[in-house]
Amino acid sequence: MAGTNFVNLIKTRGFFDLIKIIYKGQECFMFDYGPLGSRFRQNVQKHWWDLMVHQQQNVFPVESPALKSVNIMNHRQEETISQNSIFLRETLQQDCISKYLQILKLTNNKLPISVASVGACILSSAIHSDQPQERQFLFGGSNRTCLLLQNYTSPSNINTTLDFWVQLRLSWWKKFSNIPGNFSVTSKTLNDIHPPPGHATSGHNNQTYRAIAYQFPWGPEVVEEVKNVGDKVFRDLQNDELEKYMGQMFGKTACLPHCIECETSIEAATAAWLVDSYYERPTSKTADRKHNMVLKLHPQIAPFQVAIAINSASKAPSHEMHHVCSHLEREFKAAGVTCFNTSEHGSSPEAHFRRNDQLGIPYTVIVNENTMNEGLIHTRHRDTQIQSPSAITEIVGLLTQSLRTPLEDQNTN
């Protein structure tokens, strides 16, 4: 029952929905993102990029066209393509390895190097209809925005490197979660759990890999794989000149590197963190059994961090009150806080709180007649439901501070 409420919330509040299309002559579903979902996805991608590209050493992003590129000289392939028109790639692996030599040249053959890629992929695999309805909705789309990092390093320290990435990725998943313990790492084979979204599940050839899984209401689902793929990427190229792929660690002799892959998708993160954030809060009226739905999203990934509303005693709030709201909006934006100005929407504070809880907005600030007379503004916190007054001159600083704190606390762990 919670599942149905959750799915309806995600659909009606503009996170995402599934639409039916025909792909390769077969019916399939595609994720279609609304205004809230698009903001949420952008935040997820930004945080992945910050961690994997900006904070690591020698990471080089690559970006390839969404269409699978075809060598026109290969007549057998050309024929296939002409019949099928075009198709989208299923993974980003080929795009990454195709840029390896270019990147090795850029670092003057020095290892380690990493290649990062973000891109739309398509998976034709469908979900069986005997699955819970919530799972069908969260994992039912064939399109994915995959997030892949390949780290090339010396085979001699490959196990240390694998552990490094597993820990880094696991802490990323936990960081934005309310119940970090729901994320776990397993080294088991994938046969007993569902295939990860955005991954082909072909045999792993005895390569070492770890799966990061999230405990969904119906059981664990793999949301990310961290694999040691060895030098398979090079041997698969079927190129005799393996020497040119060789690189050198500082102070060591040249070798053919081995590769660690961290692979996930924005859809996996969406599924895990939205479910993680969802809860049904009993209404304050004890008489009825009704619940309010809340998305307790981490402030750093929430679509908006602050909402601004007006609570006026008169039916038509004054122009001055609207000016105060616009001024606050500009100040929040200048401080880097994302802000939803709902001051012209009307309706009661309770209606604002109910909607903002459903959109996952951590703070709602309320401008009323008091604000105009005494310079006091009320802030309501999504999670505690506490409403507290503060001076209007201090509110931007206060909220900016408390929106930053959670992430910085975790970073120092």
Added chain:
Amino acid sequence: MAGTNFVNLIKTRGFFDLIKIIYKGQECFMFDYGPLGSRFRQNVQKHWWDLMVHQQQNVFPVESPALKSVNIMNHRQEETISQNSIFLRETLQQDCISKYLQILKLTNNKLPISVASVGACILSSAIHSDQPQERQFLFGGSNRTCLLLQNYTSPSNINTTLDFWVQLRLSWWKKFSNIPGNFSVTSKTLNDIHPPPGHATSGHNNQTYRAIAYQFPWGPEVVEEVKNVGDKVFRDLQNDELEKYMGQMFGKTACLPHCIECETSIEAATAAWLVDSYYERPTSKTADRKHNMVLKLHPQIAPFQVAIAINSASKAPSHEMHHVCSHLEREFKAAGVTCFNTSEHGSSPEAHFRRNDQLGIPYTVIVNENTMNEGLIHTRHRDTQIQSPSAITEIVGLLTQSLRTPLEDQNTN
């Protein structure tokens, strides 16, 4: 001749290249981005997003699957799709308008609202072979990452709104340019200049529009269009219930809004700013006629802002020197400066400068024996070629400051 050098630089330095594929049974080219181009593109997209989504009011991003979505109930369309398998969208307009009602609901029918979208599109139009080789390379790809904003507002202030967006967009183009005067706005018909990249060139039905053009070596090319498309987007829906699309400005009666569209692509920005930044600098040796190639990219969009190199008197720099470089790299990253640590690459300072100029890196810092003995570090500026010493404890603060200054100066204009 400069054109050939420029094209070779962009290819060999890993910005982008063209690859041939078969699309809809026909040969065409696709842009394929290397590690430097991918970083550059990410920066362009980030700055568009900051200006158009974060800094404006009531902008809602939407993100749709790259494939054109098809209503399976429409049997005529279904047939067409089954034959063609799938195809990519050619514009983002349909994606934006399809989310309009959802967004209007989110703002409680209050105008103005804007819809923003970034996504991969494909254009089958090819470039005629009698064009200059440089133009063929810059505009020869069929794939585009389009950047579209639709602003819905009351028809009564549509002309003011059009002017607002034209000025905002024009200043964006000029901000990252060395010769801002090369960007200009024209209201002429597009027949006498080349069609803009990423745009369908079908008739404009007498709608008001402005074209932002960049003066390429071979003539002007439109890089962005800002159009007043009126209420055409709604009338094209062929829906009788136009009332439900009506919205309300503060203190006014409800009306069917008119729409301003700002449309460009990352490829248009790439073409303009790379050409804008390119120049050939005579070598210091006056005897020969050789030139060094330089990309004078704005620090905010350059793939890297700082490079770190070692200039050691001995052949094997000490471990301590490498530690200093790693330490600097971490400090730069913590300060939000993108950093290319080339301390393990070897080669002379001159070779570093030549490469870094070609990659568009504004600053190169050099660690040498002096750094270890006296705490002095040398910084070389790409544009002035001046090398100046500073205390190693101050270098991160100094460069962070000067990398930020240009943009902030322009923002206060």
